[in-house]
Amino acid sequence: MAKYRIAWLPGDGVGNDVMEAIKIVLDALKLDAEYLHGDIGWEFWCKEGNALPDRTIELMKKTDCALFGAITSKPKEEAQEELDPKLRGKGYDYFSPIVRLRQEFNLHTNLRPCKAYPGNPLNFKEGIDLVIFRENTEGMYGGVEFHPIPEEVFNVLDKHHPKMKKFKKFGLENMAMSTRLMSRQMCANIVRQGFEYAKKYNRKSVTVVDKPNVLRETGGLMLRTARQVAREYPGIPFYDTNIDAQCMWLLKNPFDYDVMVAENMFGDILSDLAAQLVGGLGFASAGNIGDNYAVFEPTHGSAPKYAGMYKVNPIATFLAAKLMLDWLGELDMANRLENAIAAVIQEGKVRTYDMGGKNTTLEMAEAVAAKL
Numbered sequence: 001m002a003k004y005r006i007a008w009l010p011g012d013g014v015g016n017d018v019m020e021a022i023k024i025v026l027d028a029l030k031l032d033a034e035y036l037h038g039d040i041g042w043e044f045w046c047k048e049g050n051a052l053p054d055r056t057i058e059l060m061k062k063t064d065c066a067l068f069g070a071i072t073s074k075p076k077e078e079a080q081e082e083l084d085p086k087l088r089g090k091g092y093d094y095f096s097p098i099v100r101l102r103q104e105f106n107l108h109t110n111l112r113p114c115k116a117y118p119g120n121p122l123n124f125k126e127g128i129d130l131v132i133f134r135e136n137t138e139g140m141y142g143g144v145e146f147h148p149i150p151e152e153v154f155n156v157l158d159k160h161h162p163k164m165k166k167f168k169k170f171g172l173e174n175m176a177m178s179t180r181l182m183s184r185q186m187c188a189n190i191v192r193q194g195f196e197y198a199k200k201y202n203r204k205s206v207t208v209v210d211k212p213n214v215l216r217e218t219g220g221l222m223l224r225t226a227r228q229v230a231r232e233y234p235g236i237p238f239y240d241t242n243i244d245a246q247c248m249w250l251l252k253n254p255f256d257y258d259v260m261v262a263e264n265m266f267g268d269i270l271s272d273l274a275a276q277l278v279g280g281l282g283f284a285s286a287g288n289i290g291d292n293y294a295v296f297e298p299t300h301g302s303a304p305k306y307a308g309m310y311k312v313n314p315i316a317t318f319l320a321a322k323l324m325l326d327w328l329g330e331l332d333m334a335n336r337l338e339n340a341i342a343a344v345i346q347e348g349k350v351r352t353y354d355m356g357g358k359n360t361t362l363e364m365a366e367a368v369a370a371k372l
């Protein structure tokens with residue numbers, strides 16, 4: 001029996017291309033693993049009304065962790081139009097499988113390293129090395145949303161908050177509401193993860209990013225909680241900043257920051273900005289990490305126009321696999337993989353289109369495999 005069982009979730013479009021590429025690399029690394037294919041993605045929404053079928057969840061429960069490619073998702077109306085006519089009008093609603101995975105397996109921590117590998121022509125500046133911890137299960141992406149707003153919900157809010165009055169004139173049908181529910185426990189958890197990481201890897205500071213001057217309750221809870229957690233780590237400098245200003249400062253002074261921590265939506269925005277500083281979607285990987293399970297992914301989508309063309313950059317997926325090896329405790333393999341990726345980037349002989357080259361996804365895989 002193999003040492004690890006890994007759920008293999010290519011998903012849609014270029015998800016398949018990059019997963020084929022990482023398989024070449026993992027085989028070259030001789031990772032002792034069994035890979036179990038799971039159905040996930042748009043095809044399963046259209047055919048079954050569920051982009052993440054229950055059988056996939058069951059399969060994942062029998063594995064140590066998952067590697068995920070990418071999925072296609074579309075707005076509500078388009079999703080309904082593409083649903084099998086036999087299923088329409090039967091209460092099926094599209095729900096993003098990756099968001100559901102995060103909630104189903106309580107993958108509360110989204111880890112997004114953003115490192116400028118020397119020689120990458122897409123680096124904004126050489127030497128950038130940031131790690132973002134994004135809370136992954138609540139906040140603006142917690143999924144508690146309404147349209148139309150149910151009368152009872154409106155009335156309760158109206159009773160408890162004077163600012164609801166101005167919305168009355170619009171009518172319940174014409175209003176949508178997304179909530180930003182945050183708990184002290186999960187704020188503390190994500191901040192503590194940031195500090196623990198800083199301590200373990202000797203990083204220079206932790207910055208917590210929110211908007212407590214406007215989002216006084218949710219942002220305020222994050223800030224107060226963060227300050228409390230920070231006291232447990234007196235040796236690590238702690239800063240707090242506002243998301244809008246932080247976006248400017250990150251471009252201006254990327255070297256002033258190191259570990260950054262944020263709520264779900266702000267963390268999403270911040271990590272895409274940081275990813276672009278170090279090469280963009282072809283280099284952006286993430287770990288969705290819970291207490292007992294984790295899902296690793298490149299953060300790009302299914303890029304439909306390139307699907308099956310073996311054109312996109314698989315390095316984001318390789319870096320996701322590196323995070324997976326770290327999480328599994330295969331530190332030697334993780335280091336070998338990162339060094340091989342860095343060597344190929346530095347050498348500059350093999351480059352996909354985004355890096356200004358003409359090599360294919362699989363040629364990049366062969367080049368990295370050869371350096372292991």
Ligand SMILES: NC(=O)c1ccc[n+]([C@@H]2O[C@H](COP(=O)([O-])OP(=O)(O)OC[C@H]3O[C@@H](n4cnc5c(N)ncnc54)[C@H](O)[C@@H]3O)[C@@H](O)[C@H]2O)c1
Nearest residue numbers: 070071072073074281282299300301302303304312313354
């Ligand atoms: N985690 C996910 O699976 C995820 C994330 C984002 C978008 N999506 C979905 O993917 C679909 C397409 O969305 P999109 O076009 O806005 O975003 P995308 O990330 O799929 O691609 C946008 C563009 O970025 C470039 N790109 C993406 N990945 C690349 C790579 N590995 N190497 C080089 N270039 C790369 C391509 O030019 C591509 O056209 C949509 O259905 C969207 O909902 C899924």
